[in-house]
Amino acid sequence: MIKQEIEKLNKEFLDKSPKEIICYVLDRFGTSRTILASSLSIEDQVLTEIFAKNSANPRIFFIDTGRHFQNTYDLMEETSSRYGFKYEVYAPSNEQLERIVSQYGPNMFYESVELRKKCCEVRKVEPLKRVLATADVWVCGLRREQSVTRSNIELFEWDHAHDMLKINPLAYWTEEQVWEYIRSKNIPYNSLYNKDFRSIGCQPCTRAVRKGEDIRSGRWWWEDPDKKECGLHVSNVVKEG
DSSP states (O other): OOHHHHHHHHHHTTTSOHHHHHHHHHHHHOGGGEEEEOOSOHHHHHHHHHHHHHOSSOOEEEEOOSOBOHHHHHHHHHHHHHHTOOOEEEOOOHHHHHHHHHHHOTTGGGTOHHHHHHHHIIIIIHHHHHHHTTOSEEEOOOOGGGOGGGTTOOSEEEETTTTEEEEOTTTTOOHHHHHHHHHHHTOOOOGGGGGTOOSOOBGGGBOOOOTTOOTTTTBSTTSOGGGOOOSSSOTTOBSOO
16 A cells, blocks of 8 residues: 555545444455454454444454453453454463563563563564464554654554554544543443553553553553553554555
8 A cells, every 4th residue: 555545545534433434444455354453442442342333253353461450351251242253362472481481580571671572572562463464454542642652643554564554543532532432332341440540451561540640651650651662563653555
């Protein structure tokens, strides 16, 4: 997909709803080659509801790092039952996981940014590469408002890291818009949000957010804000292909 076409799509869909964007993508690229990434966040729950109601066989995947909160697994069960689909679950390589934990210990991510990223590489990035190899388009719940590392994302992007089209239907939504949609559709969400969590990942790397802190301050809170990505969403995504 060329730069001009992506720019055209971003202009054409700027005022369209996430549902309109998703329906367009499913119709153009097909349900078997379009896949939704879900961490069970409120954003991903919004997109899951839209996917499930507009596709007979939605492809929605979850990366099981082995370190998630039990609340996340409970929500996964509830969501699957509510909308009548099965998540595609991808997990890290046992061999790679055994090697890094044996070498660096189970809490390696607290020691340095480099070791934290190494943990994310094995637990998240490698499984992601496997699932994306089965698709042409991946849909994500990223929003510009979430962090400094996401402030320039667009609705349609060419992801050079994975050589495929990446769609962010909620790119311009605020957190309040997400909650309004959740409430209006009675969509299930992680109970940790009721305890001041605003971005939920692996249990050892997630805490509640204090008053006045930004949305992702509870993720890897010991690191600088401009380093708070796990490698699933690289910063060199550009708007051309």
